[in-house]
Amino acid sequence: MKAFFTIINTLDRRIIFLAMLIAVIIPLINPLALPVKITPNTTSAYNVIDKLNPGDRLLLSFDYDPASSPELQPMAKAVMTHCFRKDIKIIAVALWPQGPMMAKNAFESLSAEPEFKGKKYGVDFVNLGVQPSYVAVVKGMGDSIPGVFPTDFFGNKTLDFEIMKNIKNYRDIAAIFSLTTGSAGISTYVTIANAQHKSIVTGGCTAISSLEYYPYLQSGQLSGLVEGLKGASEYELKVGKPGLATSGMDVQAVVHMMLIFFILLANLSQAIVGKAK
């Protein structure tokens, strides 16, 4: 037994990487269809959109870049799917420079699907792009959204779009949904749009930053939170359209179990054999 743990103690870390590779690839090729329990936070975020009426405007803020897209892009698509099915109009803005491209990709991907063939740019969705100084942008939208975004991402005049008719500021927006990584995003909308303008703010974030927003959830300033890939998969299941996030959750389960096993094994070997020289 001691010989086994001696081997474990001096194991080449590349063997662990190889094990990780296998643990990622196999569930992706052969999905295990492990159950995903839907958490109250995701349900709350889902309910915010579900309670909106057809024709209502949702401000969907793309506050992330490609580095966070494995978690947030499936979330964006699930939220947009939910909105399009309920005929809720989406006004996409961004506080991150690469956010508008993520919004563009999400809309192009969804509008290519047969279910959403009829969804038109400028009528059901508009991509207003990004403006510098995110705090000033969020604050400025409280006065005038077309004032902060006079043109959309492609250079067209914002007020020419049908979706922007009668839209002045947060009062004309039914809810705000921020897809956040980093500092610009949910906390900015909570501290300005919710605190000053009493707007309904909900959102989704990368798993790494979700604990940061729990105090806002507990105080009711944030109405629901979709957390990381798990939250994205929950939202996909809520809208009945399993996608990349749902398939990724099998991998999450397998890899987490493997990590726990490795941590226990490493600690056991440390306890039995002692520290490797």
Place this chain on the structure above:
Amino acid sequence: MPLFALGFSFKPVFDAGGAVSTEGIGVWIAAILTLGIYSFLYKDNFFYKFSEYLFVGVSAGYTLVLTFHKYLKPSLIEPLQEYSRDFYHIITSSAAPVVNPWMLNWQTQLIDNKFGTQFHFIFWFSLKVFIFYIFPAILGLMMISRVIPNAAWLSRFPLATIVGYGSGIVIVTTLHASVLEQIKASFVSFAPLFHMKGLDWSIIAQSANDFLLVFGLCCAIIYFYFSAEHKGVILGPASHFGIWVLMITFGASFGYTVMARISLLIGRFQFLLSDWMQMVR
């Protein structure tokens, strides 16, 4: 044995018509560079270094171009062009139309002799352009002075402006949203517990949760109270429990971090297996 010999259908570089597919080439480049980055897990190598440097270079270049086209051009260059063009048209009494609404208003006032002399017009025009465009541009350039050691002190002025402006916007709202609202949320009521009829486990569970929240919050704050030694009947156990609260929070945070990092790995492998190798649909 090459992978395609095993039956994998890689993303084709040519489309059905035989033309080069830019999407296909993009997928191949992304896949090769992804493998280059992951090759570091075996050991540091040229392929990894090349991919890393390329990523840093492309990211910097992309950000530079994006900043110019999305921030600098529409906020500084284009308005200055428009203003100077309109100014020229007004001064030379050209027949060309004045585009900027502000300049159009000034032109009308100038024609109606309501503005004063042409000197007044030039003065107010210069002042407006200086305050709204030239001065911010100078502040922006001063920020770059950090690269010159002797002139680095100049960057303090734009930084001070940003800090002052940011603080002015954020302090009140942050105080309200992140301090006052949070304090308010920590005042929980145990009244339902005393007014429930019979044993209502949902109320009991909610009250227990609320108690834990308040007690944990107080103990965590006591841990950060350094004006007295953490000893005695109250401070000792409370700060000790506060450490537990903090450790549980850090544990949860670590768990979320692991999940986030694995998600990124999953994202890359979804790309490799579906977009590149076309094994997963």
